[in-house]
Amino acid sequence: MPHHAPPARPPPPSPGTGAAPPPRPAWNTNRNLVVTHPLLALLESCASFPRFLQLHALLTVSGLAAGRFPASRLLAFCALSTPPRVGHAAAILARAPAPGPNAYMLATMMRAFLRARLPRRALALFRRVVRQALPADARTLVFALKAAAAAEHGPSSAGGEGVHCVALKWGFVGRSVLVGNALVHLYADHGSLARARRVFDEMSERDVVSWTTMVDGYARRGMADDAWHVFCRMVVAGGQQPNEVTLVAALSAIGQMGLLALGRRVHSYVAEGGVGGSVSLANALIDMFGKFGCVPSAREVFNGMAAKDVYSWTTMVNVYAKCGHLESAAQLFEDMPRRNAVSWSCIIAAYSQANQPEEAVRLFKKMIEENVEPINATLVSVLPACAQLGCLDLGRWIYDNYIVSGKAVLTVNLCNAFIDMYAKCGDLDAASRLFAEMGERNVVSWNSMVMAHAVHGQSEEVLHLFEQLKGTGILPDEITFLGLLSACSHSGLVSEGRRYFKEMKMGYQIEPKAEHYACMIDLLGKSGLLEEALEVANGMPMEAGEAGWGALLNACRVQGNVEIGECAADKLVKLDPLDSGIYVLMCQIYANKSKWDQVKMLRMLMRDRGVKKNPGYSSIEVDGKFHEFLVADVSHVQSEDIYAALNNIYFHLKLEGYVPLT
Template sequence: MAPLLLRFSSLSRPKPTWNSNHNLLITNQTLVAMESCSSMPELKQIQAQLTRTGLIFHCFPASRVLAFCALSNPPQMPHARLVFAQSPQPNTFMYNTMIRGYTRSTLPSMALLYFIALMREPVEPDARSFVFALKACEKFACVSVGEGVHSLVCKLGFEFDLVVENSLVHFYAEHGRVGCARKVFDEIPQKDIFSWTTMIDVYARSGFGFEAFRMFCLMRTSDVRPNEVTMITVLSACLQIGVLNLGKSVHAIIEKSDFNVTVNLLNALVDMYGKCCCVGSARKVFDGMETKDVFSWTSLLNAYAKSGDLELARQIFDDMPEKNAVSWSSMIAGYSQANQPDKALEMFRAMVAASVEPIDATLVSVLSSCAQTGCLDLGRWIYDHYILEKQIIVGVNLVNAFIDMYAKCGDLSTAAKLFNEMPKRNSVSWNSIITGYAIHGYGEEALSLFEQMKSEGVLPDDITFVGVLSACNHSGLVAKGRKHFEEMKTVFGIEPRVEHYACLIDLLSRVGLLEDVFELVKRMPMEPDAAGWGAILNACRIHGNVELGTCAGDKLLGLDPGDSGIYILLSNLYAGKEKWNEVKKVRRMMRERGVKKTPGFSSIEVDGKFHEFLSADKSHILSEEIYGILDVLYIQFRFKHRQ
């Protein structure tokens, strides 16, 4: 026995992470060894000693074994359950330990079973019993279980216990019950820092930035002083509100107070300034940081990317001493949102080569770039590799990105399959599939989906109506297009934007209703954009309306005098009406402005790489083979035609 005691009774060993007791005075050498236990093999040896001496049947030794099992990482709950079962009279601490342990594990339902057992025993629960039970209830989708615990809190007289009340606020916050959380908060007689910070966080996480800031202002009038966590939460609220001056006022409060200004708080400041497009202030905070982590660098990178300065963002990315998936995702998103999809895809390939696992946000940006470039093969590889092979559980946003990518790349059947298999859809899901059908000319199918969307209680937004009007446009459904345009404002209260007017202008122009187009343009609260005037000019060329076409051409040249397509359309309009002097003026204008016709080209994707070809182009490395195959195809075509 002596060697065993010697092994576990060293007072110089630090306490392991599971042990939170600091004031225990223990004289029994086996129990001293228990206090520094750090592994299951050690625990079993100590437990054997406790069993041999009979100590394991006493509450305190058993509770220490339970504490090790419940608070180790990961929790060792099967072993804890055996220890608990052999205890003749478990006390409140032991019940609480079992509830806490199962809450930390993947079996919160077992935590509630032990809580219910505690309620049925003559053992009195304490505040921690309810705190741990409510923490278990946070892991259930149904809020009613936690409401049952709340009723027991009131029944047993714990409704004025600060720790329990704070736990109730946090529980309701986790379930999105902002009103219930506020009601509990208001009933707390003496609020502490946790009470205030939790309530501010409830509002901030629920999207009520103004309410979160008002709560912070109320807190400052109380006798409770905010701490670092409070200020991080308030900065998040300022970011939601989008008012830079509020964020600056919070920054001033931080500088005037004696907060523990940690890296996390400074990172929150950099993030707030960056997302509010105040890059200079973000850089100033960053440069003043004595210690920087990967989140500091990523927040600054995001600031430059959001402001459109991708060169500096890339420089920061390259200079980062450490990169994580968020850093890569930020750079990829920057390129994707700046309409540089090729660079976004290049960055993603580099990320894969660096063996960095992408997160959902990465894949959403990459799929958007695939949709912009028509890179269907890469989009399919992402689905096969990350979803099918790795069995990643995808959220609604990622499924929406896949639907958008497949639809825009022409694979409508797969887009529809993913959409139909979604257990939960939002307005973006509907918008993506409706727009997909619309741009490929399936107008009736798109409108049918729109009706289904409304019947399922999903309210359309302005983006939905862009898809709906595009569907009418591509299918020539004039009456339905007019009807849906009018219903935007009269039924759904959505004010038409320039994009909606452009769709309707294009629809009316395609069928030659140029007088109606002219009247529509006069009634518009804003000038048509390039798409709208372009549709009018093209329709005037087709239908020979020189007067309106000239007006549209002048407007377009004012918007983009370097676009060669405008001059070509104008020239063709005048030529169709044999106005040769006007044709000469347009061509002279092109020469004087140095505008040259942009040559059209075709592209094809082979093994993930795009190849572009101009007319009579021989620059490709395989030009001879390509033209040889074209000659063969031409000969075969002529031979079959003669037969």
């Protein structure tokens, strides 16, 4: 039995001339298109895919779908609807009427591939346009440049350069604002600011997007002066009114330059209605005032916002934290109507950087309990807190749960944080293993290992690492030399220490700071070269400070030098007369020389000045809980068991021949 297609359903009657046209759906961006055919008019107002399939069937049965214009409108619906119907669009394109799809249809399909995050397929269509020499417009080149940028990995813009060449050949460069803006954005986004500026300067006409892209490109790369110069040219010579995006980029440059007066002028311009205020612009103002430490101004902007997003709250929390108002930051964090991983990372970092690691760890655990998945910034913030507290178990749990499981990407910064945590918690093997497995390292990576080995007294390994570092092309910095000098001090390597101290200044033009001089004083003093150590302390370009004079005083205790010890102690007392360590060290120096009258005098001086010796204590973590112990402490609930275990250890040590130092 032959199959007969059902007759097409007649379209509804045309509305009267006074009726309003049906609203256009979001996919239909062509506002100037006038369609008179009833079926095509229904397609222009179609907003659902099932309805589209019905119309597509009617157009196919009626033979209209074979026409180029109806096919292009069917393709536009599939390409521009949300989500894009890439498979259906590709089928329509494959059945395009002879002699095949034109440049407009290929550009529409390129846009579909871009929206579906398939940039390489979009580039393949652009090559088809070029090969067939189809008459393309500026939009086709813009889509090709976007596809090239999305298809590239890393800083390269090679794909975009090929499209640039085609644009030059077709005569669009310098004449089309759309193409010029796309090229400037491509090069600026990949860090090729010289190329971006060359394209920008060659443009015969520029709009606010052109100027904003250059200002933002310079600001993002830390070239604040160039960003501000372009912004001023835009307003004065270019005659362009900045929009909200321009001002956000300008505020970033102002913050980098440290020019608060300019920031206040931009704030006044916004407040006076010079440009429409947006959440992003208000957030940029809050951030800018925070960088200058102007908490009241930042809070004024925050309070004046009609609508706030989670970034607004997070930025204000960060401003409080960076300016030392930790209680206000914590209160604002608690008041937030909605918190995300960035918000949690911000408050955790605030406590970690304020030397309150217990609170940082507590908040991290609370974040996990509330089922908020940490991001890399969270882990980078909490790991230093783990290092401060010696929470090796928590650090290992983080590594296993987020790195081994693949939930987090082990970036260079995160790997550095893990290395530092492992090293400070005593697991040098884990730190070394991570360092050896790193595919990419920066100077912080090397410094972490240098300091780790230096703290553990492994001086030979420190010197070996430094020689390796010099062969990588990475330049050492002041922290590298601090680790080197510290290692030399631990092992008494005087000649090596002198060489590195000289190499630091002469070879790398790094001016030594007080910490480097303190290491040299400590090295020379421990090696018995007290007179030379005193010369270094007196000859420093800055005040030796507590670290320098303290190192010299301790060396005098080791070497038993009363005269230089008294000199160092006098300097330290002027810096901090209530530091009990100064008096204790001098008492030891006098006692070793049997100068009991001076010991008695110091004890009386301490009593008269109200100086009390701070008791030393140790701490240990057991099952996530910290226990602190003072000397001869019996306050712990398990004191009897602890001392019994210690006595048992001492007993076995004596059996092995151990003789305690008394």
